[in-house]
Amino acid sequence: MTAGGTRLAAACEPRASAHPGMSGVVPITDGRDAFAARALLADAAERTLDVQYYIWHNDRSGTLLLDALRRAADRGVYVRLLLDDNNTTGFDDILAALDTHPRIEVRLFNSFRHRRARWVDYLTDFARLNRRMHNKSFTADGQATIVGGRNVGDEYFGAGHDVLFVDLDVLAIGPVVNDVSRDFERYWTSESAHPVSRVLPAARAESIERVSAAAAQVERDPASVAYLAALATQPFVRALLEGTLTLEWTPTIMVSDDPAKALGRASDDALVWTRLKQLMGSPLSELQLISPYLVPGNVGRGYFAALAKRGVKVTMLTNSLEATDVALVHAGYARHRKPLLASGINLFELKRMSSAPSGRRRTFTTKGSSGSSSSSLHAKTFAIDRARVFVGSFNFDPRSARLNTELGFVMDSPVLAQAIADAFAERIPQRAYGVHLSDAARLQWIESIDGGDVVYDREPGTRFGQRLAVAAMSLLPIEWLL
Numbered sequence: 001m002t003a004g005g006t007r008l009a010a011a012c013e014p015r016a017s018a019h020p021g022m023s024g025v026v027p028i029t030d031g032r033d034a035f036a037a038r039a040l041l042a043d044a045a046e047r048t049l050d051v052q053y054y055i056w057h058n059d060r061s062g063t064l065l066l067d068a069l070r071r072a073a074d075r076g077v078y079v080r081l082l083l084d085d086n087n088t089t090g091f092d093d094i095l096a097a098l099d100t101h102p103r104i105e106v107r108l109f110n111s112f113r114h115r116r117a118r119w120v121d122y123l124t125d126f127a128r129l130n131r132r133m134h135n136k137s138f139t140a141d142g143q144a145t146i147v148g149g150r151n152v153g154d155e156y157f158g159a160g161h162d163v164l165f166v167d168l169d170v171l172a173i174g175p176v177v178n179d180v181s182r183d184f185e186r187y188w189t190s191e192s193a194h195p196v197s198r199v200l201p202a203a204r205a206e207s208i209e210r211v212s213a214a215a216a217q218v219e220r221d222p223a224s225v226a227y228l229a230a231l232a233t234q235p236f237v238r239a240l241l242e243g244t245l246t247l248e249w250t251p252t253i254m255v256s257d258d259p260a261k262a263l264g265r266a267s268d269d270a271l272v273w274t275r276l277k278q279l280m281g282s283p284l285s286e287l288q289l290i291s292p293y294l295v296p297g298n299v300g301r302g303y304f305a306a307l308a309k310r311g312v313k314v315t316m317l318t319n320s321l322e323a324t325d326v327a328l329v330h331a332g333y334a335r336h337r338k339p340l341l342a343s344g345i346n347l348f349e350l351k352r353m354s355s356a357p358s359g360r361r362r363t364f365t366t367k368g369s370s371g372s373s374s375s376s377l378h379a380k381t382f383a384i385d386r387a388r389v390f391v392g393s394f395n396f397d398p399r400s401a402r403l404n405t406e407l408g409f410v411m412d413s414p415v416l417a418q419a420i421a422d423a424f425a426e427r428i429p430q431r432a433y434g435v436h437l438s439d440a441a442r443l444q445w446i447e448s449i450d451g452g453d454v455v456y457d458r459e460p461g462t463r464f465g466q467r468l469a470v471a472a473m474s475l476l477p478i479e480w481l482l
Helices: 007-017 031-044 060-074 092-099 118-124 175-188 205-220 222-231 236-242 259-263 272-280 297-309 327-334 337-342 398-403 414-431 464-473
Strands: 023-028 048-053 078-084 104-109 137-140 144-148 163-166 169-173 193-195 248-250 252-256 286-290 313-319 346-350 374-377 381-384 388-392 407-412 432-437 443-449 452-456
Touching (some): 007 023, 007 169, 007 236, 023 031, 023 175, 023 414, 031 137, 031 144, 031 169, 031 222, 031 236, 048 060, 048 175, 060 092, 060 205, 078 175, 092 104, 092 205, 137 175, 144 175, 144 388, 144 407, 169 175, 169 236, 169 407, 175 252, 205 222, 252 272, 272 388, 297 313, 297 337, 313 374, 313 414, 337 346, 337 443, 346 374, 414 432
Parallel strands (some): 048 078, 078 104, 286 313, 313 346
Antiparallel strands (some): 023 169, 048 137, 104 193, 144 169, 252 407, 286 381, 346 432, 381 388, 432 443, 443 452
């Protein structure tokens, strides 16, 4: 759905016309930039906002973004919000209130019948509810879109004080935005997308006032003042509207699962994993892969091993046990570590790093990023031969391949591919453990500190109970669920 005649159209369409067949893209690595880009796109929209997420937390950033959607609707923008229902516990009243606005529609994907005792639905309808919509997109006026790994919540935007997810999005303009808009439409109208009016109890029209009241309360919170002040300096959308935002113009292809995948009905050729294999091709010299939940399975492990045997340098980054937010998935990954290393693959695991005293610290992708007490990897990207890059929601695990729906971009982007290669060469070794096999074929974790190496024979930063639990979980026959 395009919206000619808007400020965004005036800013984007002439630039896209000057680069036929290509889309303008810019990576968003900083959490505050990522929040500001979404909030400012909502403020700039004049016709439509199509918003699709797996998780939307009812916290500081989630509340502020909901209010940005509400303000847009008050200006006459038609807002469509599509959320996966797996993470909406305690959110029903707010979603029902939003839906009372005449310019806002809310739909829930793969909804639960029991709103409180959801475990009842899992017991009686597990095959359906085990499949989730993992897609993430934010599209304004059919002119600019943000696609990538971030959900909506403080941990994704550097707005909290606990965990910061190290993540990656792409802001895009040009023809790929039309593809995202069409894809949103097919999810919005799919069999699994249910209007909240059919799922949730009706809310009173005046309930919408609670959304703006909650945002006002957040803005008055002293903990929010510094964060909101920092957002005012973020340049993305302002520079986009002024025509000064530096974009890389590149052939960009959107890949997305058929929403029928959520019902177990999608054919293999309609899956993201199939499309990625077709579009990315076979690496000739290098493959760099970043995934928070790396569970390659026997087939994937064999594929990577075959690449390494052909002389392709394969390098991977995932979470360490101390940094992961899902220990069960780490157990699925841990069973493949030794075979991956034995086949010649280079493996790194992100440390659970504390923020610098200044409150700003460096991440693996940029020279600066928002501070937090600790970090956990959430970005999903890979680069081939320093030429082609994928960024999106797809984790390299069986769940992304076969159960959840996913969305992302494949870009012919030497600039972004080189940035990923540089990160593995320069920054990742300082922010991650290098995992190796000793001469006795035992796992070792190597940490670089002040030019020297510290070698650990056990997973650093963990307790015996954690390691024992992961070892026990790795024996369970549940890899297909991870």
